[in-house]
Amino acid sequence: MVHEHKRLRCVSVIDSLWVGGTERSLVEQSVGLVDLGVDTTIVCLRRRDRGVHEEALRRGIPVGVLPSTSLPLQVRELRSLVRSLSPDVVHCSLLRASLVARLACVGSKVPLLNSIVNTPYVAVRFRDPAITPWKLHLIRIVDRLTAPLVTHWHAVSGEAARSAIEHLRIPEQKVTVIRRTRDRQRLGERSGERREAARRRLGLSPDAPVLLAVGREDFQKNHVALVRAMSDVVRSRPGAVLLIAGREGTESERIVQTIGQLELESSVVRLGHRTDVPELYTAADLYLTAAHWEGFSGALLEARLSGLPTLARALPQNHEIPSRGEPLDRTVREVNGLEVLRSLEETAAVSPAELTCPDPMETMQEFAQLLLDLAGRGEP
Known part of the structure; x- marks a missing residue:
């Protein structure tokens, strides 16, 4: 998809490579994109002992961890890292990493792609005993106020896209839905x-x-x-x-x-x-x-x-x-x-049936094309 001498460079920011679907998907995506001419460097806000951090390194994906723990310092460190790496696109997933990436890219000409991987502001979440409702309302306000700093959005499902459009007031034309797939051979x-x-x-x-x-x-x-x-x-x-x-x-x-x-x-x-x-x-x-x-x-x-x-x-x-x-x-x-x-x-009483599912390479190509469009025109 990309000529060898024009390989696309992507910095992908995430909270950590902990145990979770988003983290595993990012590692598998980063590995798959290599054959499509996209080189990804993963930047974590913190290091986790368990999870897929070591797996990413074993599979040849560069992984860095920001040294600071405070959000203002992480913004400054990521901004410096983006300047030194000169990526064609910055990509981010999960809330804190997204806030850091949005603020770090202010004033930069590097396009920012933000993945929507959950529906965190649905009504039922306010019933979560571990959540303080007023804090979640405040987080949603901050999320909404910084959303215009994003060049384009990628959603893992149509419902995730719909929820973000509603709660963050994102223009519908700025969201591309590319659903996740899984490698059947790994299973x-x-x-x-x-x-x-x-x-x-x-x-x-x-x-x-x-x-x-x-x-x-x-x-x-x-x-x-x-x-x-x-x-x-x-x-x-x-x-x-x-x-x-x-x-x-x-x-x-x-x-x-x-x-x-x-x-x-x-x-x-x-x-x-x-x-x-x-x-x-x-x-x-x-x-x-x-x-x-x-x-x-x-x-x-x-x-x-x-x-x-x-x-x-x-x-x-x-x-x-x-x-x-x-x-x-x-x-x-x-x-x-x-x-x-x-x-x-x-x-x-029913015989097993094989599931028909999109080829992981097809969705990988869709994501690679989205990155290429962003790098080439600033927005798809």
Whole structure:
């Protein structure tokens, strides 16, 4: 796409390369863009011991960490770094990194592309016990006031774009939607042998109904609803097990309390952060997500690509994810015990079907073209 002597240079700013869909997507995107003539340098606001930081370095992506922790100093340091690296485009993801990048690029001729990866100002978020409502209102005001500093926006879903247009008052023509995809080869092939091996490693019975949820233990992911659903599930399926794979978060204590109150200690297993999520998809019979909001659920897409039946809350974003149709992939108003039991029963009698999904290279080319357009004209 780009001649070797005209390779495009991109600086991508992110809070950290912690464990999360946005972080993993950035690393995979940076690696894929190399073959399309785009060289990315990732700049983190802080270093995390776990996550995909080391993976990025192993795969040949330069990663730097700003030395300071205060926002004003980070703005100054990033501005200096942009001047020294002379990128063709600066790209940013997540709120703090986006604020730093917007302010650092003031007065610069380098175009700024801001990725919209979540829907942080939906009404339900103000019910999050870990959030102070007036602070979230203030953050939204700051986000909105600095939004005009962005040259163009990239959204991971149509719903993420719609939400940002509404809450940040972004002109619709300044937003390009490029949905995330996943590499099917990284997930591997689903087989009986692989399933048995994965279950042995997890200490699971070969015949137990196994449910899986992937995501950090925060209010957004709503794992508590899945724990409550298990109370009904185990009455009909006594050997059923729910696996929750995700780092601890603001809802961890509440999840533990709910497990204890419902006496589900042997039926709900908190696995913590895992690096073998593809094996978990293979071990499970049904993937569950009851998230209150999403930008784009990469885990839901991965589960479907892995051949795993899914039951998801009917968020607009989840309707944008490729589906094999019912009963393999169902969306419901609320994920509860009755819906889980229905999915287990209906999918047991259905042959697996392969999901038709856009080629990751196609979406990579779309993103590369967006960067090229920005570098060439200042805006697409």
